[in-house]
Amino acid sequence: MSTELRKATHDGVLEVGEVVVPCYVLEDTTRVISQRGLQSSIGMSKGGAAKVGARRLLTLVGRFETKGIAAKDLMARLDTPILFQPPHGGRSAFGYEATVLTDICEFILQCRDMKLLTTPRQEIYAKAAEIVLRALAKVGIIALIDEATNYQEVRDRLALQKILEKYLTDEWAKWTKTFPDEFYRELFRLQRLPYPPTSGKRPSYVGHWTNDIVYSRLAPGVLKELRKKNPVSSSGLRKRKHHQYLTRDIGHPALKDHLMNIIFLMRGCTSWSDFKRRLERASPKYGDTFPLELSE
Numbered sequence: 001m002s003t004e005l006r007k008a009t010h011d012g013v014l015e016v017g018e019v020v021v022p023c024y025v026l027e028d029t030t031r032v033i034s035q036r037g038l039q040s041s042i043g044m045s046k047g048g049a050a051k052v053g054a055r056r057l058l059t060l061v062g063r064f065e066t067k068g069i070a071a072k073d074l075m076a077r078l079d080t081p082i083l084f085q086p087p088h089g090g091r092s093a094f095g096y097e098a099t100v101l102t103d104i105c106e107f108i109l110q111c112r113d114m115k116l117l118t119t120p121r122q123e124i125y126a127k128a129a130e131i132v133l134r135a136l137a138k139v140g141i142i143a144l145i146d147e148a149t150n151y152q153e154v155r156d157r158l159a160l161q162k163i164l165e166k167y168l169t170d171e172w173a174k175w176t177k178t179f180p181d182e183f184y185r186e187l188f189r190l191q192r193l194p195y196p197p198t199s200g201k202r203p204s205y206v207g208h209w210t211n212d213i214v215y216s217r218l219a220p221g222v223l224k225e226l227r228k229k230n231p232v233s234s235s236g237l238r239k240r241k242h243h244q245y246l247t248r249d250i251g252h253p254a255l256k257d258h259l260m261n262i263i264f265l266m267r268g269c270t271s272w273s274d275f276k277r278r279l280e281r282a283s284p285k286y287g288d289t290f291p292l293e294l295s296e
Helices: 035-041 050-065 072-078 100-113 120-135 141-148 152-167 181-190 205-213 222-229 251-267 272-282
Strands: 006-016 019-026 031-034 082-085 093-097
Touching: 006 120, 006 141, 019 035, 019 082, 019 120, 019 141, 031 035, 031 141, 035 050, 035 093, 035 100, 050 072, 050 100, 072 093, 072 100, 093 100, 100 120, 141 152, 152 222, 152 251, 181 205, 181 251, 251 272
Parallel strands: 006 082
Antiparallel strands: 006 019, 019 031, 031 093, 082 093
16 A cells, blocks of 8 residues: 555546546546545445555455456555545545556456356445446546546646647747748649749738648647747747747658648649648648547
8 A cells, every 4th residue: 555645636526327436636647536436336335444445445356366367457456545635635545546447347247247246245346337337438437537627628738738848949940941932832823823922022921821721730739839939029020930949850840741741732722712621621720729539
């Protein structure tokens, strides 16, 4: 049993069937359910002290492990509950990493399938485990806890920050030619404008087109962050090009790949509307958040 006290930042209740299970998200983003909540979810009456609860769970699994069912990993996890401090203070509590709930339910049902359940109490555990797994069948335990604790907003923000750290840098790089001439030739062709521009300078609205078809589709939040790092000056211009703030290992390669794909699409289009329609299908814009894959 771990005695290291960890801090919870979010808490909530997880409704599984008719059972309400307290759940938490720790500082290191570990999702946990309370020890008593785990007991209640499988129909086990609440024990007294934390050690008693942990022993009851271990005893239950160990009894069947001796009959030939592999359970050493599950027993090891049950034998090391997490000691944590709830977000709003109060007494510390013990809990388990969230996926233990599904693991112990599957274990109990495996025992039932092997006809190892011999008492009415064990049958209660099996019925409760079946209800839990049915309730979790459509949405993963991690997603349910994030919703119950309102952690999904923080989760998305942290994930977005990780993306921005990979793509963007605060130290702008020396300008090098990044956008190939063909990009601009195709851009002007589809907009039915002469290329090169008769003035010798590209119109300001070219920047708006570039933001729309390039930077807003590169990765979530990239365009918004670039506008912060590279704001418009009092003269109405930006001091540097957006691509000077892209990281050399991830940001720049991603930009070049995206540009090549855009040029490929442009070549096969006869009008701007045709190009935008294909682009929206092939590479839709990102918002400030992005969809997460949730376990089923």
